[in-house]
Amino acid sequence: MTPPPISFSEKAKETAKSGGYPVQISAADLDQNFIYATLDIPESDARGLPQPFLVCDIVGPSGTTQRQLTFTPAAVRGSAFVFSADGNFQWLTAPGSGTHVLGAVDGTLQWIATEEC
Secondary structure, eight states: OOOOSSOHHHHHHSOOSTTOOSOOOOHHHHHHHHHHHSOOOOSBOTTSOBOSEEEEEEEOTTSOEEEEEEESSOOOSSSEEEEEETTEEEEEEOOSSSOEEEEEETTEEEEEEOOOO
8 A cells, every 4th residue: 555645643753843732734734645545537548438437426424425436337246257348348247057158159249058968
């Protein structure tokens, strides 16, 4: 994990300047850490394609507005294959029963049933 720009633990170890309170954290220190912690989420990637996630504003447990990052399409349970089609992520969920292989039919990926011996 990359540490934030201002270490409050290190600031607390410093001696007081000008005889003031021993621990002093400035508003600029707080702003710098908040800016560092704010995730900048562009709507498209470097190629101009849409990002494979959704950003929503939600109300957190304390009533404070928070941002939530959700992968789209949503993750599936069970066996699946994720791939990119024209820059958009897609899930291809494996069938729940039988034996299948992943293959391409007429240029489209799909699970193909196999015969059991």
